[in-house]
Amino acid sequence: MAVIPVDVAGRPYEVRVGTGLVASLVDQCSPRLRKRRVPVVTDANVHARWGETVETALHAGGHEAAWRILPAGEASKSWDQLSATVDWLLAEEVERGDHVLALGGGVIGDLTGFAAAILKRGCQFIQLPTTLLAQVDSSVGGKTAINTPAGKNLVGAFHQPALVLADLATLDTLPERELKAGYAEVVKYGLLGDADFFAWCDAHGAELLAGDAGAREYAVAHSVAAKARIVAADERETLGLRALLNLGHTFGHALEAQTGFSDRLLHGEGVALGMVLAARFSAARGLMPKASAEHVARHFADVGMASEISSLGLNCDGPALVAHMLHDKKMDAGVLPFVLMKGIGEAFLAKDVALNEVAAFLDGELQSS
Helix, strand or coil: EEEEECCCCCCCCEEEEEECCCHHHHHHCCCCCCEEEEEEEHHHHHHHHHHHHHHHHHHHCCCEEEEEEECCCCCHHCCHHHHHHHHHHHCCCCCCCCEEEEEEEEHHHHHHHHHHHHHHHHHEEEEEEHHHHHHHHHHCCCCEEEECEEEEEEEEEECCCCCCEEEEHHHHHHHHHHHHHHHHHHHHHHHHCCHHHHHHHHHHHHHHHHCCCHHHHHHHHHHHHHHHHHHHCCCCCCCCHHHHHHHCCHHHHHHHHHHHCCCCCHHHCCCCHHHHHHHHHHHHHCCCCHHHHHHHHHHHHHCCCCCCCHHHHHCCCHHHHHHHHCCCCCCCCCCCEEEEEEEECCEEEECCCHHHHHHHHHHHHHCCC
């Protein structure tokens, strides 16, 4: 088992990466589970695959699960589900010192973490991420949020978990499409600041996706360590360093909004396309070689992921996609910073990008074959 410390001021915690962590849940979480009944928030798909394992683990340790089972999918990150989850936690008499378990992907982690952040002005929660995307990204760092009609993750709080257990066994039951979507966030760490890791992805990404245990453990542990360093240095994204983790997200969130935050485009798929767009836009501005930008696109295509937004069949133009960006959380005094690239492994925050320039660029991408 790899153990990665996340040294945030006043609230440090560990991310543990290994196989069988859900089955040994009580031992891993000791002494955090203080009561017999343990509240567990999950979705219907994850419950069907992992509910019995959690039940068995808790019973063996003298506990029982209190389940809140949400519909699977991005639509559960809503005001209605947040309100209902908070009411359920109150009915379960959750106290500040209790720990709520978030068993699932990024949707469950975000919703549960936000509910924990506002319940009684903050209670504890433990992340049990069951998707590759959640293991390498959303479960680490304390960003919690829900979506609104105006955009993605616009209402939320910084609230760090008490512990993260990334059980690699859960990846074995993950649908191929979701595994690939999570892989986009793995590649991100190479593109934003580690060219050697991107080269590793070039060499071993297909093995990871095919189920190679060693490749999966290395990729998850390496990605978590990279994020932990950034979060420890800039927890609340005030220095510009943590903003680099948004590589691909400004473009990607616009694509997600245009597709209605639906299964038509998974978050990781949007991020992959967003990173291709960020690379090509950087090349169009003369910041990085065009060949490097096309290398990014080719990498995703080689592992069977979409690398052209024209493949989405969007019925919109560049200005329509840019309109979604106006609600981006990074907007500052009317200026939207973009995470661009000077090369593979060299991301930076650009604050001189005109949105009409982005709209014209996106028009061209939408029309390309």
